Amino acid sequence: MLQYVNVNIDGANIRAPRGTSVLDTAIEYGICIPHLCHVSYLSDIGACRLCIVEHVVNGRSNITTSCTLNVEEGMVILTNTDRVRKLRRNIAELLVAQAPNSRAIQDMAVRCGVKEVRYPFRNADCVLCGRCVRVCAEVWQARAIGFVGRGKDRHVDYPFGVRPDFCKLCGSCVQLCPMTITPCDGPMKPGEEYLCGKCESQLMIAEPTPDSCVWCKLGESFGCGRYA
Ligand code: SF4
Ligand code: SF4
Ligand code: FES
Structure with a gap:
């Protein structure tokens, strides 16, 4: 039988099933916390850190990722x-520097308040969010891809770099990857490293939404409610 706990998120008193994450609870109640690596039907690994929140305990607050934090009775x-917005903006800025050619990440960053990126562009084709690895293992039970290497060399690959026979060619890894949503003008060219802010989805910010909603393009793939 489901057990419920009472939590307070941004002043709203909410009853949520024990065992649910703070992020899922917030989304369920229309409080959109920006998030990138979270997909509602996959396990959470806290990779992108965009979903940080302040967890207030005895008057002191800790910054923590809301996708990996489960609701507890009396939680604030x-x-x-x-503080959260400033840290989140910096995280979003680092993500753009890592992978400036993803429209999903550009959109997310713009909505997190990033206007310019102070870090050198790496033009990587992966932000290590682990969406592809988890969908492959958890939905398709294939484990055809995984993380390889450490530090700067960490990336996603097939075992020994070759697509195995047990890859089901389902395409889910590509579908969930934020890197596959390219900017309207295509990949960035040298000397044009800025956020244009012209994408259609960026204009939606003019519509009435909770302050925290960032209208991320990624919302489409996990049905956050705004794209239903
Ligand atoms: S296409 Fe292959 S690697 Fe990608 S999710 Fe499906 S089984 Fe995994
Ligand atoms: S390939 Fe795409 S989905 Fe997979 S970890 Fe990298 S950015 Fe995430
Ligand atoms: S969505 Fe929580 S760390 Fe990425």
């Missing part, structure tokens, strides 16, 4: 404070 969570 703040999702949109100055």
Whole structure:
């Protein structure tokens, strides 16, 4: 039988099933916390850190990722404070520097308040969010791809770099990858490393939404509610 706990998120008193994450609870109640590596039907690994919130305990607050934090009785969570917004903006900025050619990440960053990127562009084709690895293992039970290497060399690959026979060619890894949503003008060219802010989805920010909603393009793939 489901057991419920009472939590407070941004001043709203919410009853949520024990064992649910703070992020899922917030989304369920229309409080959109920006998130990238989270997909509602996959396990959470806390890879992107975009979903950080303040968890207030005895008057002191800790910054933590809301996708890996489960609701508990009496929990107090703040999702949109100055401190959270500043840290989140920096995380989003680092993600753009890592992979500036993803429209999903550009959109997310713009909505997190990033106007310019102070870090050198790496033009990587992966932000190590692990969406592809998890969908392959958890939905298709294939484990045809995984993380390889450490530090700067860490990337996603097939075993020994060759597609195995047990890859089911389902395409889910590609479908969930934020890198496959390219900017309208295509990949960035040298000397044009800026966020254009012209994407259609970026204009949606003019519509009434909770302050914390970033209208991320990724919302389409996990049905956050705004794209239903
Ligand atoms: S296409 Fe292959 S590697 Fe990709 S999710 Fe499906 S089984 Fe895994
Ligand atoms: S390949 Fe795409 S989905 Fe997989 S970890 Fe990298 S960015 Fe994420
Ligand atoms: S969505 Fe929580 S760390 Fe990525």
